[in-house]
Amino acid sequence: MVAAAAAAFVLFFLLWWMLQSEDTPWVPAGLAASVVMLVAASARQVLMQRTLRRHVLAQERHGRHRESYMRNSPKRRNFHSITIQTEAFRTLQKRAAEADANDSFPEDHLAVYKLCVDYLASAEEALLSPVLPSENRLGLIAGQERVRALQRKHMLAWARGAARSLTHEAQQRVRLHEKIEIANRALDCLDSALKVYPEAGELDQSAGAVREFIMSSRVAHWVELAERAAFKGYYRRAIDCYRDALFYLTRDTLDQNREAAAEQITREIDLLRARLDTQKAGRSVVEATVTAKKTRRKRKEL
Structure with missing residues:
Protein backbone atom coordinates (compact mmCIF):
# COMPACT_ATOMS: atom_id res chain seq x y z
CA MET A 1 0.00 0.00 0.00
CA ALA A 43 -6.09 -5.44 -5.19
CA ARG A 44 -5.09 -5.36 -1.54
CA GLN A 45 -8.66 -6.31 -0.49
CA VAL A 46 -8.75 -9.24 -2.91
CA LEU A 47 -5.39 -10.51 -1.70
CA MET A 48 -6.47 -10.23 1.94
CA GLN A 49 -9.69 -12.17 1.28
CA ARG A 50 -7.81 -14.95 -0.49
CA THR A 51 -5.28 -15.15 2.31
CA LEU A 52 -8.04 -15.24 4.93
CA ARG A 53 -9.90 -17.97 3.03
CA ARG A 54 -6.78 -20.12 2.80
CA HIS A 55 -6.18 -19.63 6.51
CA VAL A 56 -9.75 -20.63 7.41
CA LEU A 57 -9.58 -23.74 5.23
CA ALA A 58 -6.28 -24.71 6.80
CA GLN A 59 -7.75 -24.28 10.28
CA GLU A 60 -10.77 -26.40 9.38
CA ARG A 61 -8.59 -29.19 8.03
CA HIS A 62 -6.48 -29.06 11.14
CA GLY A 63 -9.58 -29.12 13.36
CA ARG A 64 -11.06 -32.11 11.55
CA HIS A 65 -7.78 -33.95 11.76
CA ARG A 66 -7.52 -33.22 15.47
CA GLU A 67 -11.12 -34.24 16.11
CA SER A 68 -10.65 -37.47 14.19
CA TYR A 69 -7.51 -38.19 16.12
CA MET A 70 -9.19 -37.49 19.44
CA ARG A 71 -12.19 -39.61 18.51
CA ASN A 72 -10.07 -42.56 17.47
CA SER A 73 -7.50 -42.26 20.19
CA PRO A 74 -7.51 -44.99 22.87
CA LYS A 75 -8.07 -42.54 25.70
CA ARG A 76 -11.06 -41.04 23.96
CA ARG A 77 -12.53 -44.46 23.28
CA ASN A 78 -12.04 -45.47 26.88
CA PHE A 79 -13.67 -42.30 28.14
CA HIS A 80 -16.60 -42.83 25.79
CA SER A 81 -16.92 -46.46 26.88
CA ILE A 82 -16.87 -45.56 30.58
CA THR A 83 -19.55 -42.93 29.98
CA ILE A 84 -21.76 -45.45 28.22
CA GLN A 85 -21.28 -47.99 31.01
CA THR A 86 -22.21 -45.41 33.64
CA GLU A 87 -25.38 -44.40 31.82
CA ALA A 88 -26.30 -48.04 31.21
CA PHE A 89 -25.86 -48.86 34.89
CA ARG A 90 -28.09 -45.97 35.92
CA THR A 91 -30.77 -47.05 33.46
CA LEU A 92 -30.47 -50.61 34.73
CA GLN A 93 -30.92 -49.56 38.35
CA LYS A 94 -33.97 -47.49 37.42
CA ARG A 95 -35.61 -50.34 35.52
CA ALA A 96 -34.83 -52.75 38.35
CA ALA A 97 -36.50 -50.46 40.88
CA GLU A 98 -39.57 -50.16 38.65
CA ALA A 99 -39.78 -53.94 38.27
CA ASP A 100 -39.53 -54.43 42.04
CA ALA A 101 -42.26 -51.85 42.62
CA ASN A 102 -44.54 -53.53 40.08
CA ASP A 103 -44.03 -57.18 40.94
CA SER A 104 -47.29 -58.31 39.32
CA PHE A 105 -45.74 -58.20 35.83
CA PRO A 106 -43.09 -60.91 35.35
CA GLU A 107 -42.16 -59.47 31.94
CA ASP A 108 -40.60 -56.45 33.67
CA HIS A 109 -38.18 -58.74 35.52
CA LEU A 110 -37.31 -60.51 32.28
CA ALA A 111 -36.57 -57.15 30.61
CA VAL A 112 -34.23 -56.23 33.48
CA TYR A 113 -32.49 -59.59 33.13
CA LYS A 114 -31.86 -58.93 29.44
CA LEU A 115 -30.49 -55.47 30.25
CA CYS A 116 -28.12 -57.12 32.72
CA VAL A 117 -26.91 -59.49 30.00
CA ASP A 118 -26.23 -56.58 27.65
CA TYR A 119 -24.44 -54.59 30.34
CA LEU A 120 -22.18 -57.49 31.31
CA ALA A 121 -21.26 -58.11 27.68
CA SER A 122 -20.35 -54.47 27.04
CA ALA A 123 -18.44 -54.24 30.33
CA GLU A 124 -16.46 -57.35 29.45
CA GLU A 125 -15.56 -55.80 26.11
CA ALA A 126 -14.45 -52.59 27.81
CA LEU A 127 -12.24 -54.54 30.23
CA LEU A 128 -10.32 -56.01 27.28
CA SER A 129 -8.85 -52.58 26.49
CA PRO A 130 -5.14 -52.53 27.44
CA VAL A 131 -5.09 -48.77 28.12
CA LEU A 132 -8.05 -48.74 30.53
CA PRO A 133 -7.01 -46.96 33.75
CA SER A 134 -6.86 -49.13 36.85
CA GLU A 135 -9.48 -47.12 38.76
CA ASN A 136 -11.94 -47.46 35.89
CA ARG A 137 -11.15 -51.15 35.62
CA LEU A 138 -11.89 -51.68 39.31
CA GLY A 139 -15.11 -49.71 38.97
CA LEU A 140 -16.25 -51.85 36.05
CA ILE A 141 -15.46 -55.07 37.93
CA ALA A 142 -17.43 -53.87 40.96
CA GLY A 143 -20.31 -52.89 38.68
CA GLN A 144 -20.27 -56.34 37.11
CA GLU A 145 -20.65 -57.97 40.51
CA ARG A 146 -23.65 -55.80 41.37
CA VAL A 147 -25.23 -56.43 37.98
CA ARG A 148 -24.73 -60.20 38.32
CA ALA A 149 -26.62 -60.08 41.61
CA LEU A 150 -29.42 -58.10 39.95
CA GLN A 151 -29.40 -60.53 37.04
CA ARG A 152 -29.92 -63.54 39.29
CA LYS A 153 -32.56 -61.79 41.38
CA HIS A 154 -34.70 -60.75 38.44
CA MET A 155 -34.33 -64.03 36.57
CA LEU A 156 -35.64 -65.92 39.60
CA ALA A 157 -38.38 -63.32 40.12
CA TRP A 158 -39.46 -63.69 36.49
CA ALA A 159 -39.51 -67.48 36.68
CA ARG A 160 -41.53 -67.53 39.90
CA GLY A 161 -43.95 -64.86 38.72
CA ALA A 162 -44.47 -66.38 35.28
CA ALA A 163 -44.98 -69.87 36.74
CA ARG A 164 -47.44 -68.55 39.33
CA SER A 165 -49.40 -66.62 36.71
CA LEU A 166 -49.54 -69.53 34.28
CA THR A 167 -50.54 -71.99 37.01
CA HIS A 168 -53.36 -69.69 38.08
CA GLU A 169 -54.49 -69.49 34.47
CA ALA A 170 -54.36 -73.28 34.16
CA GLN A 171 -56.56 -73.65 37.24
CA GLN A 172 -59.26 -71.60 35.54
CA ARG A 173 -59.44 -73.88 32.50
CA VAL A 174 -62.00 -76.67 32.24
CA ARG A 175 -60.50 -79.04 29.70
CA LEU A 176 -57.69 -81.25 30.92
CA HIS A 177 -55.43 -80.79 27.89
CA GLU A 178 -55.61 -77.00 28.28
CA LYS A 179 -54.70 -77.26 31.96
CA ILE A 180 -51.70 -79.46 31.19
CA GLU A 181 -50.55 -77.34 28.25
CA ILE A 182 -50.50 -74.12 30.28
CA ALA A 183 -48.92 -75.84 33.28
CA ASN A 184 -46.16 -77.20 31.04
CA ARG A 185 -45.46 -73.64 29.92
CA ALA A 186 -44.99 -72.75 33.57
CA LEU A 187 -42.54 -75.65 33.89
CA ASP A 188 -40.65 -74.40 30.83
CA CYS A 189 -40.17 -71.00 32.50
CA LEU A 190 -38.83 -72.63 35.65
CA ASP A 191 -36.60 -75.02 33.71
CA SER A 192 -35.09 -72.19 31.66
CA ALA A 193 -34.19 -70.36 34.87
CA LEU A 194 -32.80 -73.54 36.44
CA LYS A 195 -30.50 -74.02 33.47
CA VAL A 196 -28.90 -70.66 34.27
CA TYR A 197 -29.02 -71.00 38.07
CA PRO A 198 -29.19 -74.73 38.89
CA GLU A 199 -28.50 -74.05 42.56
CA ALA A 200 -31.79 -72.14 43.01
CA GLY A 201 -33.66 -74.52 45.30
CA GLU A 202 -36.77 -72.34 45.46
CA LEU A 203 -37.33 -72.93 41.76
CA ASP A 204 -37.22 -76.69 42.34
CA GLN A 205 -39.96 -76.27 44.92
CA SER A 206 -42.04 -74.22 42.49
CA ALA A 207 -41.53 -76.82 39.76
CA GLY A 208 -42.60 -79.54 42.19
CA ALA A 209 -45.79 -77.63 42.98
CA VAL A 210 -46.59 -77.28 39.26
CA ARG A 211 -46.00 -81.00 38.68
CA GLU A 212 -48.23 -81.76 41.65
CA PHE A 213 -50.94 -79.64 40.05
CA ILE A 214 -50.60 -81.53 36.75
CA MET A 215 -50.81 -84.88 38.53
CA SER A 216 -53.82 -83.87 40.62
CA SER A 217 -55.60 -82.54 37.52
CA ARG A 218 -55.12 -85.84 35.72
CA VAL A 219 -56.21 -87.88 38.73
CA ALA A 220 -59.29 -85.70 39.26
CA HIS A 221 -60.18 -86.04 35.58
CA TRP A 222 -60.07 -89.84 35.61
CA VAL A 223 -61.82 -90.09 38.97
CA GLU A 224 -64.64 -87.94 37.64
CA LEU A 225 -64.97 -90.16 34.57
CA ALA A 226 -64.98 -93.24 36.81
CA GLU A 227 -67.72 -91.81 39.02
CA ARG A 228 -69.87 -90.98 35.99
CA ALA A 229 -69.42 -94.47 34.57
CA ALA A 230 -70.25 -96.07 37.92
CA PHE A 231 -73.36 -93.92 38.27
CA LYS A 232 -74.55 -95.15 34.87
CA GLY A 233 -73.83 -98.75 35.80
CA TYR A 234 -70.79 -99.17 33.57
CA TYR A 235 -68.71 -100.78 36.28
CA ARG A 236 -65.99 -102.18 34.05
CA ARG A 237 -65.42 -98.80 32.42
CA ALA A 238 -65.37 -97.17 35.85
CA ILE A 239 -62.73 -99.65 37.02
CA ASP A 240 -60.56 -98.82 33.99
CA CYS A 241 -60.85 -95.09 34.70
CA TYR A 242 -59.92 -95.63 38.35
CA ARG A 243 -56.89 -97.61 37.23
CA ASP A 244 -55.79 -94.71 35.02
CA ALA A 245 -56.16 -92.36 37.98
CA LEU A 246 -54.17 -94.76 40.15
CA PHE A 247 -51.44 -94.90 37.50
CA TYR A 248 -50.90 -91.12 37.51
CA LEU A 249 -51.18 -91.00 41.28
CA THR A 250 -48.52 -93.63 41.98
CA ARG A 251 -46.17 -92.90 39.08
CA ASP A 252 -43.93 -90.62 41.17
CA THR A 253 -42.77 -90.85 44.75
CA LEU A 254 -45.64 -91.49 47.13
CA ASP A 255 -46.19 -89.29 50.15
CA GLN A 256 -48.79 -89.58 52.88
CA ASN A 257 -51.50 -87.75 50.95
CA ARG A 258 -50.93 -89.77 47.80
CA GLU A 259 -50.98 -93.03 49.73
CA ALA A 260 -54.31 -92.10 51.30
CA ALA A 261 -55.77 -91.19 47.90
CA ALA A 262 -54.43 -94.41 46.37
CA GLU A 263 -56.02 -96.47 49.15
CA GLN A 264 -59.35 -94.75 48.60
CA ILE A 265 -59.22 -95.40 44.84
CA THR A 266 -58.28 -99.03 45.50
CA ARG A 267 -61.32 -99.41 47.78
CA GLU A 268 -63.53 -97.93 45.08
CA ILE A 269 -62.13 -100.44 42.59
CA ASP A 270 -62.82 -103.30 45.01
CA LEU A 271 -66.39 -102.09 45.52
CA LEU A 272 -66.93 -101.85 41.79
CA ARG A 273 -65.54 -105.35 41.30
CA ALA A 274 -67.95 -106.64 43.94
CA ARG A 275 -70.82 -104.90 42.21
CA LEU A 276 -69.64 -106.30 38.90
CA ASP A 277 -69.56 -109.81 40.37
CA THR A 278 -73.02 -109.30 41.83
CA GLN A 279 -74.21 -108.01 38.51
CA LYS A 280 -72.76 -111.06 36.75
CA ALA A 281 -74.32 -113.39 39.31
CA GLY A 282 -77.68 -111.71 38.89
CA ARG A 283 -77.43 -112.04 35.16
CA SER A 284 -76.56 -115.71 35.54
CA VAL A 285 -79.61 -116.29 37.74
CA VAL A 286 -81.82 -114.46 35.29
CA GLU A 287 -80.38 -116.40 32.39
CA ALA A 288 -80.85 -119.68 34.27
CA THR A 289 -84.46 -118.78 35.07
CA VAL A 290 -85.16 -117.87 31.47
CA THR A 291 -83.56 -121.09 30.29
CA ALA A 292 -85.64 -123.14 32.75
CA LYS A 293 -88.84 -121.48 31.59
CA LYS A 294 -88.00 -122.18 27.99
CA THR A 295 -87.29 -125.82 28.85
CA ARG A 296 -90.61 -126.21 30.64
CA ARG A 297 -92.46 -124.70 27.71
CA LYS A 298 -90.84 -127.11 25.31
CA ARG A 299 -91.76 -130.05 27.53
CA LYS A 300 -95.37 -128.92 27.69
CA GLU A 301 -95.49 -128.58 23.95
CA LEU A 302 -94.19 -132.10 23.57
Missing part, protein backbone atom coordinates in the same frame (compact mmCIF):
# COMPACT_ATOMS: atom_id res chain seq x y z
CA VAL A 2 2.96 2.34 0.63
CA ALA A 3 4.27 1.64 -2.87
CA ALA A 4 0.86 2.48 -4.34
CA ALA A 5 0.80 5.77 -2.43
CA ALA A 6 4.29 6.62 -3.66
CA ALA A 7 3.32 5.77 -7.25
CA ALA A 8 0.19 7.92 -6.99
CA PHE A 9 2.26 10.79 -5.56
CA VAL A 10 4.78 10.58 -8.38
CA LEU A 11 2.03 10.31 -11.01
CA PHE A 12 0.25 13.34 -9.57
CA PHE A 13 3.27 15.62 -9.78
CA LEU A 14 4.30 14.22 -13.15
CA LEU A 15 0.91 14.95 -14.71
CA TRP A 16 0.70 18.31 -12.98
CA TRP A 17 4.08 19.29 -14.46
CA MET A 18 3.10 18.02 -17.91
CA LEU A 19 -0.22 19.88 -17.87
CA GLN A 20 1.03 23.25 -16.65
CA SER A 21 -0.28 24.88 -19.80
CA GLU A 22 -3.83 23.97 -18.77
CA ASP A 23 -5.93 26.12 -16.50
CA THR A 24 -6.37 23.45 -13.82
CA PRO A 25 -3.60 20.87 -14.23
CA TRP A 26 -4.07 19.51 -10.72
CA VAL A 27 -7.57 18.08 -11.51
CA PRO A 28 -6.56 15.39 -14.03
CA ALA A 29 -3.42 14.72 -12.01
CA GLY A 30 -5.52 14.19 -8.88
CA LEU A 31 -7.97 11.95 -10.71
CA ALA A 32 -5.16 9.78 -12.06
CA ALA A 33 -3.59 9.49 -8.61
CA SER A 34 -7.00 8.59 -7.11
CA VAL A 35 -7.51 5.84 -9.70
CA VAL A 36 -4.12 4.38 -8.82
CA MET A 37 -5.00 4.40 -5.12
CA LEU A 38 -8.41 2.77 -5.74
CA VAL A 39 -6.89 0.01 -7.88
CA ALA A 40 -4.24 -0.62 -5.25
CA ALA A 41 -6.85 -0.75 -2.46
CA SER A 42 -9.04 -3.18 -4.45
Whole structure:
Protein backbone atom coordinates (compact mmCIF):
# COMPACT_ATOMS: atom_id res chain seq x y z
CA MET A 1 0.00 0.00 0.00
CA VAL A 2 2.96 2.34 0.63
CA ALA A 3 4.27 1.64 -2.87
CA ALA A 4 0.86 2.48 -4.34
CA ALA A 5 0.80 5.77 -2.43
CA ALA A 6 4.29 6.62 -3.66
CA ALA A 7 3.32 5.77 -7.25
CA ALA A 8 0.19 7.92 -6.99
CA PHE A 9 2.26 10.79 -5.56
CA VAL A 10 4.78 10.58 -8.38
CA LEU A 11 2.03 10.31 -11.01
CA PHE A 12 0.25 13.34 -9.57
CA PHE A 13 3.27 15.62 -9.78
CA LEU A 14 4.30 14.22 -13.15
CA LEU A 15 0.91 14.95 -14.71
CA TRP A 16 0.70 18.31 -12.98
CA TRP A 17 4.08 19.29 -14.46
CA MET A 18 3.10 18.02 -17.91
CA LEU A 19 -0.22 19.88 -17.87
CA GLN A 20 1.03 23.25 -16.65
CA SER A 21 -0.28 24.88 -19.80
CA GLU A 22 -3.83 23.97 -18.77
CA ASP A 23 -5.93 26.12 -16.50
CA THR A 24 -6.37 23.45 -13.82
CA PRO A 25 -3.60 20.87 -14.23
CA TRP A 26 -4.07 19.51 -10.72
CA VAL A 27 -7.57 18.08 -11.51
CA PRO A 28 -6.56 15.39 -14.03
CA ALA A 29 -3.42 14.72 -12.01
CA GLY A 30 -5.52 14.19 -8.88
CA LEU A 31 -7.97 11.95 -10.71
CA ALA A 32 -5.16 9.78 -12.06
CA ALA A 33 -3.59 9.49 -8.61
CA SER A 34 -7.00 8.59 -7.11
CA VAL A 35 -7.51 5.84 -9.70
CA VAL A 36 -4.12 4.38 -8.82
CA MET A 37 -5.00 4.40 -5.12
CA LEU A 38 -8.41 2.77 -5.74
CA VAL A 39 -6.89 0.01 -7.88
CA ALA A 40 -4.24 -0.62 -5.25
CA ALA A 41 -6.85 -0.75 -2.46
CA SER A 42 -9.04 -3.18 -4.45
CA ALA A 43 -6.09 -5.44 -5.19
CA ARG A 44 -5.09 -5.36 -1.54
CA GLN A 45 -8.66 -6.31 -0.49
CA VAL A 46 -8.75 -9.24 -2.91
CA LEU A 47 -5.39 -10.51 -1.70
CA MET A 48 -6.47 -10.23 1.94
CA GLN A 49 -9.69 -12.17 1.28
CA ARG A 50 -7.81 -14.95 -0.49
CA THR A 51 -5.28 -15.15 2.31
CA LEU A 52 -8.04 -15.24 4.93
CA ARG A 53 -9.90 -17.97 3.03
CA ARG A 54 -6.78 -20.12 2.80
CA HIS A 55 -6.18 -19.63 6.51
CA VAL A 56 -9.75 -20.63 7.41
CA LEU A 57 -9.58 -23.74 5.23
CA ALA A 58 -6.28 -24.71 6.80
CA GLN A 59 -7.75 -24.28 10.28
CA GLU A 60 -10.77 -26.40 9.38
CA ARG A 61 -8.59 -29.19 8.03
CA HIS A 62 -6.48 -29.06 11.14
CA GLY A 63 -9.58 -29.12 13.36
CA ARG A 64 -11.06 -32.11 11.55
CA HIS A 65 -7.78 -33.95 11.76
CA ARG A 66 -7.52 -33.22 15.47
CA GLU A 67 -11.12 -34.24 16.11
CA SER A 68 -10.65 -37.47 14.19
CA TYR A 69 -7.51 -38.19 16.12
CA MET A 70 -9.19 -37.49 19.44
CA ARG A 71 -12.19 -39.61 18.51
CA ASN A 72 -10.07 -42.56 17.47
CA SER A 73 -7.50 -42.26 20.19
CA PRO A 74 -7.51 -44.99 22.87
CA LYS A 75 -8.07 -42.54 25.70
CA ARG A 76 -11.06 -41.04 23.96
CA ARG A 77 -12.53 -44.46 23.28
CA ASN A 78 -12.04 -45.47 26.88
CA PHE A 79 -13.67 -42.30 28.14
CA HIS A 80 -16.60 -42.83 25.79
CA SER A 81 -16.92 -46.46 26.88
CA ILE A 82 -16.87 -45.56 30.58
CA THR A 83 -19.55 -42.93 29.98
CA ILE A 84 -21.76 -45.45 28.22
CA GLN A 85 -21.28 -47.99 31.01
CA THR A 86 -22.21 -45.41 33.64
CA GLU A 87 -25.38 -44.40 31.82
CA ALA A 88 -26.30 -48.04 31.21
CA PHE A 89 -25.86 -48.86 34.89
CA ARG A 90 -28.09 -45.97 35.92
CA THR A 91 -30.77 -47.05 33.46
CA LEU A 92 -30.47 -50.61 34.73
CA GLN A 93 -30.92 -49.56 38.35
CA LYS A 94 -33.97 -47.49 37.42
CA ARG A 95 -35.61 -50.34 35.52
CA ALA A 96 -34.83 -52.75 38.35
CA ALA A 97 -36.50 -50.46 40.88
CA GLU A 98 -39.57 -50.16 38.65
CA ALA A 99 -39.78 -53.94 38.27
CA ASP A 100 -39.53 -54.43 42.04
CA ALA A 101 -42.26 -51.85 42.62
CA ASN A 102 -44.54 -53.53 40.08
CA ASP A 103 -44.03 -57.18 40.94
CA SER A 104 -47.29 -58.31 39.32
CA PHE A 105 -45.74 -58.20 35.83
CA PRO A 106 -43.09 -60.91 35.35
CA GLU A 107 -42.16 -59.47 31.94
CA ASP A 108 -40.60 -56.45 33.67
CA HIS A 109 -38.18 -58.74 35.52
CA LEU A 110 -37.31 -60.51 32.28
CA ALA A 111 -36.57 -57.15 30.61
CA VAL A 112 -34.23 -56.23 33.48
CA TYR A 113 -32.49 -59.59 33.13
CA LYS A 114 -31.86 -58.93 29.44
CA LEU A 115 -30.49 -55.47 30.25
CA CYS A 116 -28.12 -57.12 32.72
CA VAL A 117 -26.91 -59.49 30.00
CA ASP A 118 -26.23 -56.58 27.65
CA TYR A 119 -24.44 -54.59 30.34
CA LEU A 120 -22.18 -57.49 31.31
CA ALA A 121 -21.26 -58.11 27.68
CA SER A 122 -20.35 -54.47 27.04
CA ALA A 123 -18.44 -54.24 30.33
CA GLU A 124 -16.46 -57.35 29.45
CA GLU A 125 -15.56 -55.80 26.11
CA ALA A 126 -14.45 -52.59 27.81
CA LEU A 127 -12.24 -54.54 30.23
CA LEU A 128 -10.32 -56.01 27.28
CA SER A 129 -8.85 -52.58 26.49
CA PRO A 130 -5.14 -52.53 27.44
CA VAL A 131 -5.09 -48.77 28.12
CA LEU A 132 -8.05 -48.74 30.53
CA PRO A 133 -7.01 -46.96 33.75
CA SER A 134 -6.86 -49.13 36.85
CA GLU A 135 -9.48 -47.12 38.76
CA ASN A 136 -11.94 -47.46 35.89
CA ARG A 137 -11.15 -51.15 35.62
CA LEU A 138 -11.89 -51.68 39.31
CA GLY A 139 -15.11 -49.71 38.97
CA LEU A 140 -16.25 -51.85 36.05
CA ILE A 141 -15.46 -55.07 37.93
CA ALA A 142 -17.43 -53.87 40.96
CA GLY A 143 -20.31 -52.89 38.68
CA GLN A 144 -20.27 -56.34 37.11
CA GLU A 145 -20.65 -57.97 40.51
CA ARG A 146 -23.65 -55.80 41.37
CA VAL A 147 -25.23 -56.43 37.98
CA ARG A 148 -24.73 -60.20 38.32
CA ALA A 149 -26.62 -60.08 41.61
CA LEU A 150 -29.42 -58.10 39.95
CA GLN A 151 -29.40 -60.53 37.04
CA ARG A 152 -29.92 -63.54 39.29
CA LYS A 153 -32.56 -61.79 41.38
CA HIS A 154 -34.70 -60.75 38.44
CA MET A 155 -34.33 -64.03 36.57
CA LEU A 156 -35.64 -65.92 39.60
CA ALA A 157 -38.38 -63.32 40.12
CA TRP A 158 -39.46 -63.69 36.49
CA ALA A 159 -39.51 -67.48 36.68
CA ARG A 160 -41.53 -67.53 39.90
CA GLY A 161 -43.95 -64.86 38.72
CA ALA A 162 -44.47 -66.38 35.28
CA ALA A 163 -44.98 -69.87 36.74
CA ARG A 164 -47.44 -68.55 39.33
CA SER A 165 -49.40 -66.62 36.71
CA LEU A 166 -49.54 -69.53 34.28
CA THR A 167 -50.54 -71.99 37.01
CA HIS A 168 -53.36 -69.69 38.08
CA GLU A 169 -54.49 -69.49 34.47
CA ALA A 170 -54.36 -73.28 34.16
CA GLN A 171 -56.56 -73.65 37.24
CA GLN A 172 -59.26 -71.60 35.54
CA ARG A 173 -59.44 -73.88 32.50
CA VAL A 174 -62.00 -76.67 32.24
CA ARG A 175 -60.50 -79.04 29.70
CA LEU A 176 -57.69 -81.25 30.92
CA HIS A 177 -55.43 -80.79 27.89
CA GLU A 178 -55.61 -77.00 28.28
CA LYS A 179 -54.70 -77.26 31.96
CA ILE A 180 -51.70 -79.46 31.19
CA GLU A 181 -50.55 -77.34 28.25
CA ILE A 182 -50.50 -74.12 30.28
CA ALA A 183 -48.92 -75.84 33.28
CA ASN A 184 -46.16 -77.20 31.04
CA ARG A 185 -45.46 -73.64 29.92
CA ALA A 186 -44.99 -72.75 33.57
CA LEU A 187 -42.54 -75.65 33.89
CA ASP A 188 -40.65 -74.40 30.83
CA CYS A 189 -40.17 -71.00 32.50
CA LEU A 190 -38.83 -72.63 35.65
CA ASP A 191 -36.60 -75.02 33.71
CA SER A 192 -35.09 -72.19 31.66
CA ALA A 193 -34.19 -70.36 34.87
CA LEU A 194 -32.80 -73.54 36.44
CA LYS A 195 -30.50 -74.02 33.47
CA VAL A 196 -28.90 -70.66 34.27
CA TYR A 197 -29.02 -71.00 38.07
CA PRO A 198 -29.19 -74.73 38.89
CA GLU A 199 -28.50 -74.05 42.56
CA ALA A 200 -31.79 -72.14 43.01
CA GLY A 201 -33.66 -74.52 45.30
CA GLU A 202 -36.77 -72.34 45.46
CA LEU A 203 -37.33 -72.93 41.76
CA ASP A 204 -37.22 -76.69 42.34
CA GLN A 205 -39.96 -76.27 44.92
CA SER A 206 -42.04 -74.22 42.49
CA ALA A 207 -41.53 -76.82 39.76
CA GLY A 208 -42.60 -79.54 42.19
CA ALA A 209 -45.79 -77.63 42.98
CA VAL A 210 -46.59 -77.28 39.26
CA ARG A 211 -46.00 -81.00 38.68
CA GLU A 212 -48.23 -81.76 41.65
CA PHE A 213 -50.94 -79.64 40.05
CA ILE A 214 -50.60 -81.53 36.75
CA MET A 215 -50.81 -84.88 38.53
CA SER A 216 -53.82 -83.87 40.62
CA SER A 217 -55.60 -82.54 37.52
CA ARG A 218 -55.12 -85.84 35.72
CA VAL A 219 -56.21 -87.88 38.73
CA ALA A 220 -59.29 -85.70 39.26
CA HIS A 221 -60.18 -86.04 35.58
CA TRP A 222 -60.07 -89.84 35.61
CA VAL A 223 -61.82 -90.09 38.97
CA GLU A 224 -64.64 -87.94 37.64
CA LEU A 225 -64.97 -90.16 34.57
CA ALA A 226 -64.98 -93.24 36.81
CA GLU A 227 -67.72 -91.81 39.02
CA ARG A 228 -69.87 -90.98 35.99
CA ALA A 229 -69.42 -94.47 34.57
CA ALA A 230 -70.25 -96.07 37.92
CA PHE A 231 -73.36 -93.92 38.27
CA LYS A 232 -74.55 -95.15 34.87
CA GLY A 233 -73.83 -98.75 35.80
CA TYR A 234 -70.79 -99.17 33.57
CA TYR A 235 -68.71 -100.78 36.28
CA ARG A 236 -65.99 -102.18 34.05
CA ARG A 237 -65.42 -98.80 32.42
CA ALA A 238 -65.37 -97.17 35.85
CA ILE A 239 -62.73 -99.65 37.02
CA ASP A 240 -60.56 -98.82 33.99
CA CYS A 241 -60.85 -95.09 34.70
CA TYR A 242 -59.92 -95.63 38.35
CA ARG A 243 -56.89 -97.61 37.23
CA ASP A 244 -55.79 -94.71 35.02
CA ALA A 245 -56.16 -92.36 37.98
CA LEU A 246 -54.17 -94.76 40.15
CA PHE A 247 -51.44 -94.90 37.50
CA TYR A 248 -50.90 -91.12 37.51
CA LEU A 249 -51.18 -91.00 41.28
CA THR A 250 -48.52 -93.63 41.98
CA ARG A 251 -46.17 -92.90 39.08
CA ASP A 252 -43.93 -90.62 41.17
CA THR A 253 -42.77 -90.85 44.75
CA LEU A 254 -45.64 -91.49 47.13
CA ASP A 255 -46.19 -89.29 50.15
CA GLN A 256 -48.79 -89.58 52.88
CA ASN A 257 -51.50 -87.75 50.95
CA ARG A 258 -50.93 -89.77 47.80
CA GLU A 259 -50.98 -93.03 49.73
CA ALA A 260 -54.31 -92.10 51.30
CA ALA A 261 -55.77 -91.19 47.90
CA ALA A 262 -54.43 -94.41 46.37
CA GLU A 263 -56.02 -96.47 49.15
CA GLN A 264 -59.35 -94.75 48.60
CA ILE A 265 -59.22 -95.40 44.84
CA THR A 266 -58.28 -99.03 45.50
CA ARG A 267 -61.32 -99.41 47.78
CA GLU A 268 -63.53 -97.93 45.08
CA ILE A 269 -62.13 -100.44 42.59
CA ASP A 270 -62.82 -103.30 45.01
CA LEU A 271 -66.39 -102.09 45.52
CA LEU A 272 -66.93 -101.85 41.79
CA ARG A 273 -65.54 -105.35 41.30
CA ALA A 274 -67.95 -106.64 43.94
CA ARG A 275 -70.82 -104.90 42.21
CA LEU A 276 -69.64 -106.30 38.90
CA ASP A 277 -69.56 -109.81 40.37
CA THR A 278 -73.02 -109.30 41.83
CA GLN A 279 -74.21 -108.01 38.51
CA LYS A 280 -72.76 -111.06 36.75
CA ALA A 281 -74.32 -113.39 39.31
CA GLY A 282 -77.68 -111.71 38.89
CA ARG A 283 -77.43 -112.04 35.16
CA SER A 284 -76.56 -115.71 35.54
CA VAL A 285 -79.61 -116.29 37.74
CA VAL A 286 -81.82 -114.46 35.29
CA GLU A 287 -80.38 -116.40 32.39
CA ALA A 288 -80.85 -119.68 34.27
CA THR A 289 -84.46 -118.78 35.07
CA VAL A 290 -85.16 -117.87 31.47
CA THR A 291 -83.56 -121.09 30.29
CA ALA A 292 -85.64 -123.14 32.75
CA LYS A 293 -88.84 -121.48 31.59
CA LYS A 294 -88.00 -122.18 27.99
CA THR A 295 -87.29 -125.82 28.85
CA ARG A 296 -90.61 -126.21 30.64
CA ARG A 297 -92.46 -124.70 27.71
CA LYS A 298 -90.84 -127.11 25.31
CA ARG A 299 -91.76 -130.05 27.53
CA LYS A 300 -95.37 -128.92 27.69
CA GLU A 301 -95.49 -128.58 23.95
CA LEU A 302 -94.19 -132.10 23.57
